[in-house]
Amino acid sequence: MPLVRITARDSRSNAxxxxxxxxxxxxxxxxxxxxxxxRFQIRARVPAEELVADPQYLGIDRRDPVIVEISLRAxxxxxxxxxxxxxxxELADVRPExxxxxxxxxxxxxxxxxxxxxxxxx
Amino acid sequence: MPLVRITARDSRSNAxxxxxxxxxxxxxxxxxxxxxxxRFQIRARVPAEELVADPQYLGIDRRDPVIVEISLRAxxxxxxxxxxxxxxxELADVRPExxxxxxxxxxxxxxxxxxxxxxxxx
Amino acid sequence: MPLVRITARDSRSNAxxxxxxxxxxxxxxxxxxxxxxxRFQIRARVPAEELVADPQYLGIDRRDPVIVEISLRAxxxxxxxxxxxxxxxELADVRPExxxxxxxxxxxxxxxxxxxxxxxxx
Numbered sequence: 001m002p003l004v005r006i007t008a009r010d011s012r013s014n015a016x017x018x019x020x021x022x023x024x025x026x027x028x029x030x031x032x033x034x035x036x037x038x039r040f041q042i043r044a045r046v047p048a049e050e051l052v053a054d055p056q057y058l059g060i061d062r063r064d065p066v067i068v069e070i071s072l073r074a075x076x077x078x079x080x081x082x083x084x085x086x087x088x089x090e091l092a093d094v095r096p097e098x099x100x101x102x103x104x105x106x107x108x109x110x111x112x113x114x115x116x117x118x119x120x121x122x
Numbered sequence: 123m124p125l126v127r128i129t130a131r132d133s134r135s136n137a138x139x140x141x142x143x144x145x146x147x148x149x150x151x152x153x154x155x156x157x158x159x160x161r162f163q164i165r166a167r168v169p170a171e172e173l174v175a176d177p178q179y180l181g182i183d184r185r186d187p188v189i190v191e192i193s194l195r196a197x198x199x200x201x202x203x204x205x206x207x208x209x210x211x212e213l214a215d216v217r218p219e220x221x222x223x224x225x226x227x228x229x230x231x232x233x234x235x236x237x238x239x240x241x242x243x244x
Numbered sequence: 245m246p247l248v249r250i251t252a253r254d255s256r257s258n259a260x261x262x263x264x265x266x267x268x269x270x271x272x273x274x275x276x277x278x279x280x281x282x283r284f285q286i287r288a289r290v291p292a293e294e295l296v297a298d299p300q301y302l303g304i305d306r307r308d309p310v311i312v313e314i315s316l317r318a319x320x321x322x323x324x325x326x327x328x329x330x331x332x333x334e335l336a337d338v339r340p341e342x343x344x345x346x347x348x349x350x351x352x353x354x355x356x357x358x359x360x361x362x363x364x365x366x
Contacts, residue, residue, distance in 0.1 A: 003189065003224050007286050014171060021174065040222060041174040042129050042189060049258060052265065052285040060358035067247065067286060069315070071191070071224050078353040082362050089360035096359045100284060102247050102315050103354035109200040110225035114182035115218045116211035118204050125311065125346050136293060143296065162344060163296040164251050164311065193313070193346050231322040232347035236304035237340045238333035240326050 001111055001120070002028055002072040003040045010045040011064055016093070017043045023091035024068055031083040032076055053100060060097050067100050073120070074105035123233055123242065124150055124194040125162045132167040133186055138215070139165045145213035146190055153205040154198055175222060182219050189222050195242065196227035245355055245364065246272055246316040247284045254289040255308055260337070261287045267335035268312055275327040276320055297344060304341045311344050317364070318349035 004024055008017055021041050028034040053065035068088070076084075081103065089096035108120035126146055130139055143163050150156040175187035190210070198206075203225065211218035230242035248268055252261060265285050272278040297309035312332070320328075325347065333340035352364035 003191070003222075018171070035179070037176045037179045039174060039176045039179070040189065042168070043172045043174070044168070046286070046288070049262070050287045052283060052287070054281045054283045057279070057281045057283070058357050058363055062358060067284065069247065071226060078362070078365050081353045082365065085356040085362055086360040099356070099358060099360070100247075101356040102350070104226055104315060104348055104350050105354070106224070106226050109203045110227070112207040112221070112223040113180050114184060114221055116208040116221070118200070118207055119180055121200050121204065125313070125344075140293070157301070159298045159301045161296060161298045161301070162311065164290070165294045165296070166290070193348060226348055228346070228348050231325045232349070234329040234332075234343070234345040235302050236306060236343055238330040238343070240322070240329055241302055243322050243326065 001038055002032075002034055002070050004028075004042070005069040006041065006043045006066060007051055007069075008043075008045055008066040009048045009051050009064060011048065012045060012066070014045070017045060019093050020066060023093070024088055026091055027084050027087035031087050032072070032080055062097055063095065065098050065100060066094060067102070069102050069104070071104050071106060073108060073111070123160055124154075124156055124192050126150075126164070127191040128163065128165045128188060129173055129191075130165075130167055130188040131170045131173050131186060133170065134167060134188070136167070139167060141215050142188060145215070146210055148213055149206050149209035153209050154194070154202055184219055185217065187220050187222060188216060189224070191224050191226070193226050193228060195230060195233070245282055246276075246278055246314050248286070249313040250285065250287045250310060251295055251313075252287075252289055252310040253292045253295050253308060255292065256289060256310070258289070261289060263337050264310060267337070268332055270335055271328050271331035275331050276316070276324055306341055307339065309342050309344060310338060311346070313346050313348070315348050315350060317352060317355070
């Protein structure tokens with residue numbers, strides 16, 4: 001269910017994006033109860049000027065920022081989200097300062113995984 | 123009002139994306155009451171490695187996945203959303219298994235369609 | 245905190261996107277109370293056929309549309325949002341008719357700005 005969108009600068013390789021995608025997915029499985037085969041990701045490597053992140057906001061030293069946006073069903077607790085963020089930077093081969101994550105929650109009827117069916121709706 | 127973002131692999135042509143965009147828009151009009159001229163879409167064709175979708179999640183045989191993300195105002199029922207998903211795959215010239223759709227709802231004050239005005243806010 | 249995504253056609257230059265990014269950020273600071281150094285933006289210039297916007301929806305004469313999507317924490321009033329939209333088109337070096345803006349709200353625990361911490365969660 002989660003749909004993950006990862007945007008990085010093209011200073012990072014495709015392999016680095018693969019690795020970051022793996023880290024995010026593993027963290028989703030371990031901390032938010034996502035099924036291992038529930039993996040949907042869109043990744044983009046963009047010119048540096050197209051990804052703007054303040055280099056010091058909140059006192060964090062960002063050098064080569066990556067932005068991870070995730071749509072997921074509502075229902076996770078604050079503690080689960082905290083565990084998720086921590087696990088991503090633990091697993092990822094990226095400076096922890098460089099990883100910004102944003103979640104957007106929706107509902108069970110807001111997903112169709114193929115065949116025109118709302119598989120999560122009851 | 124809906125803002126539609128369609129991401130496909132570059133194995134699909136621009137014409138195929140046009141056609142899928144038409145299908146999504148027609149389904150929005152027919153099943154969710156969207157005005158015919160309320161059409162805002164962003165489409166992207168990306169290298170295969172940048173669009174990851176599990177080939178078997180929920181037992182659905184995905185081969186050349188496309189992901190359709192839609193921002194729209196809250197207020198549609200589950201039944202309307204079901205009808206929308208079904209109509210998209212009926213109209214689209216794409217294998218039904220390949221179409222994943224995700225909705226994100228917001229409110230009337232969350233839209234400005236030009237001139238710096240929140241046209242839907244009351 | 246806000247994450248801003250700006251999509252324009254490649255008829256506009258990188259410099260024009262920079263300028264539009266500046267306008268959106270200044271408007272966020274002035275009207276929605278965003279800290280000046282809280283700036284996170286992703287920008288894209290795409291082929292014209294990849295950005296579809298009806299040229300007359302709601303009677304607005306769109307010629308070279310740009311779409312601004314913003315994720316931000318819930319809590320702004322309708323009046324604040326109205327002021328934001330108005331200020332964007334006032335500051336931007338873009339025809340006011342061409343600027344479509346969409347907001348998506350989330351919660352304080354939905355943001356991590358680095359180091360795997362949910363900085364806004366309490």
